Amino acid sequence: MTWQATYKKWNDYQSLDKDLKQQLVGMANSDKELEDAFYKELTFGTGGMRGILGPGTNRLNIYTIRKAVEGLANYLEANVNDCYSRGVAVAYDCRYMSKEFAVETAKVLGAHGIKTYVFESLRPTPVLSFAVRYLHAAAGIMITASHNPPEYNGFKVYNEDGGQLPLQEAAEVIAKVQKVGNELTVPVKEQQEVEQDDLLTWVGEKVDQAYLRQLKTISKLDLAEIKQKDPLKIVFTPLHGTSHDMVLNGLQQLGFNDIHVVAEQAEPDPEFSTVASPNPEEHQAFTMAIEQGKERNADILIGADPDADRLGVAVQDGDGSYQVLTGNQLGTLMLDFVLSHSTPEQITNGRLIKTIVTTEMGRAIAAHYGVETIDTLTGFKFIGEKIKQFESTKEHFLFGYEESYGYLIGDFVRDKDAVQAAMIACEMASYWKAKGKTLLEAINQLYEQHGYFFEDMTSITLKGKDGAEKIGEIMTNVRENPFTEIGGLKVEQIEDYQIQERTLLESGNKEEINLPVENVVKYLLENNSWVCLRPSGTEPKIKCYYGVSSNYRKQSKTMLENLKQEMEHRISVIVE
Structure with missing residues (x-):
């Protein structure tokens, strides 16, 4: 169909959502805007889909979400045993339409008789990955556009292992999505109906507590080391996203108590109104944290992106200013900290996994500790896939990272995890502080040692x-x-x-x-x-x-x- 024909199909559809209909009316005099919204279908790729909110087949809306869920449901029915009772775990972030899309997901799955576990409020992406494994669900869905601008949202699919779909599974799901006919007429049940039929269960605290218990297992320091004579001073910003509660609870249960949260960025905000971009890769995201770090003489500033799968860190540079570490620097420091605090038994047959665009310094440090490095393509789904493969080999996972601020320490999650990274970053900073060094001095020491x-x-x-x-x-x-x-x-x-x-x-x-x-x-x-x-x-x-x-x-x-x-x-x- 031409984009004009597809637009006409939508415009003529009598039951079209009222808000989307109103937006279409506003676009009626702009052929360029209409063409971009209807010239193709929003790509459902290997990690799901991400797009601008609005009407059209090339936009994210309740109809393109329904089509994606319909394809996933058809895939689960054909490939996953007991998918009806095992169900699908669904979480969402603070973006516009996120909770609505989560409910739409349950309505489509409910029409298939597939149970859905939906978090009652926003949660980090890594908690969704954990929830899939904890609930023994058949799959998982995260409604998020990560650190994209406010006009975006997205739909990420996870398999029963809690990892993003590997390529073969993704190809099969994509094929099912593409076979779905008219996105406007995908069958759905009403929310009240799926709740009454026990096809929609709201989840939350039980999963959170289980995740926090697992979080303790990645700790490398004991309480006495953390509660040193001059304890670590932390400034934390969730950048208007989902990480606030999990990071605070995680740090406090490890023994960190001197934590200041950037109040202006603590509340969820789909506009991300205090930053040009809610991305810890971009240094402007730390502007407020740096101001408050200077006021409090903080040792470390930590910031997570909105869905809490990426973590950025800034540290004092010796003259009262702060320097934001690159993703490669932070990953290298964490790798060295984890390996230097691991026993020979833990390191034996252990593996570092990194992507092809991540620093080669990681390989040098891993080799120093006798650890082999495995390279993957860009994307944490490939790291998660490798961890799954280790279950049938003698290898085991020690650390995974990519230059774009994604890190994983404990394999109870199968995607990058800013909450885990925040724990290790603060333990690492505390360790080096006890030795009289900042993290900048620590990375310079590693440069001198390895190049x-x-x-x-x-x-x-x-x-x-x-x-x-x-x-x-x-x-x-x-x-x-x-x-x-x-x-x-x-x-x-x-x-x-x-x-x-x-x-x-x-x-x-x-x-x-x-x-x-x-x-x-x-x-x-x-x-x-x-x-x-x-x-x-x-x-x-x-x-x-x-x-x-x-x-x-x-x-x-x-x-x-x-x-x-x-x-x-x-x-x-x-x-x-």
């Missing part, structure tokens, strides 16, 4: 249909006109994950890459440096990652800047 591994990333936003086409042009150009040198560094290997092939430039030999297909190109350069280009799977962005290493800080900084300048210039030429 100056520096990383950065360029992110270009290209929205809409035109933007998607431009991102495609960039990837095509890079493949058809490959670099032989970048920033003065010779290219030694080119990895193209779309064809699962590694090319060794000097010999011309080719090797198979034993990872799933993905639209990613990575250049491996001399001196253990690298550049990687990948379109985002969840946002209208193309990202270029850079990594360098040397024995000297100044040398690594220069190498990194040269890589960035050359890649940004080439991308800008293509975009223009």
Whole structure:
């Protein structure tokens, strides 16, 4: 169907939701706006879907949610034993329409006779992952758009292991979703009916308490070490999201009591009104926390994104100011802390799991402790999938992380977990404080020991249909006109994950890459440096990652800047 025909189908539908109908009326005179809303169906990808709220097949609304749930229900009926009684766990964050979408999920599943466990109020994403395992549910759904702008929401699907769907399962669910006919006429039961029929159960405190009990198990310090002579001073911001209660309860049960919450950012707010972006990757998100950290002379500032799967940290830099650690720095520090506080028995056959765009410093530190590193594609679902595989091998999980502020310590959750990360970050800061060091001094000590591994990333936003086409042009150009040198560094290997092939430039030999297909190109350069280009799977962005290493800080900084300048210039030429 043309977008005009699809728009007409919606506009003529007599039972269309009143709010969506009113928005359609407001769009009636803008062909560009209507085309973008109806020219395609909102992509249900390997992690679910994320999109702008509003009417249309390319928007997130009750009808596109119903279609996604209908496809998932059909998949569960065909593939998961006892899915009707085991049910589906559903959680949601603070965004517009989040709770409404959770209820719509229960209404569609109820029409299939599948039970739904819905949290009575907002919860972090990692608690949803935990709940799937704790309730022995057949699947899980998280309604969230993570740190996207306020106009977005999303729908993430988890399997019975509590991890995001691996590629094969995702492909099967996507196929079921695509087979659903008219999204406007998906059968639903009313909320009152599913509640009366015991097909909708509201859950909360019991799951929370079970999660908090598990949280204690990742602790690496005893109470006496935490309650030292000069206890750690913490400033915490939930950035208007879901992490407030869990992080406070988790820290307090470990023995941390000097915690100041940024009051202006403590309450859930779908507009995220005090920040330009509720993303701890972006330093502006810490502006208020830094102000209050200075007032209180805090040792560490911690901030979680709205659905509490990413954690950022800022620490004192010695002159009363605060520096936000990069995701790679924080992950490296936590990895070293976890491994240095693990017994030889715990480390034996233990594994670090990281993504292909995460710092290589992690590999160096893991090797120092005799731990093997496993690389995955970008996305925590691949880390969760590896943890599941360990159940049938002699390997066991020690730590997982990605450069975009995602970390996991305890495998009772199978997705990145900002609550766990907050616990370990504060224990780590307390440990180093007792030794008279800040976390900045600790990371510098690791640089001196293992080498100056520096990383950065360029992110270009290209929205809409035109933007998607431009991102495609960039990837095509890079493949058809490959670099032989970048920033003065010779290219030694080119990895193209779309064809699962590694090319060794000097010999011309080719090797198979034993990872799933993905639209990613990575250049491996001399001196253990690298550049990687990948379109985002969840946002209208193309990202270029850079990594360098040397024995000297100044040398690594220069190498990194040269890589960035050359890649940004080439991308800008293509975009223009």
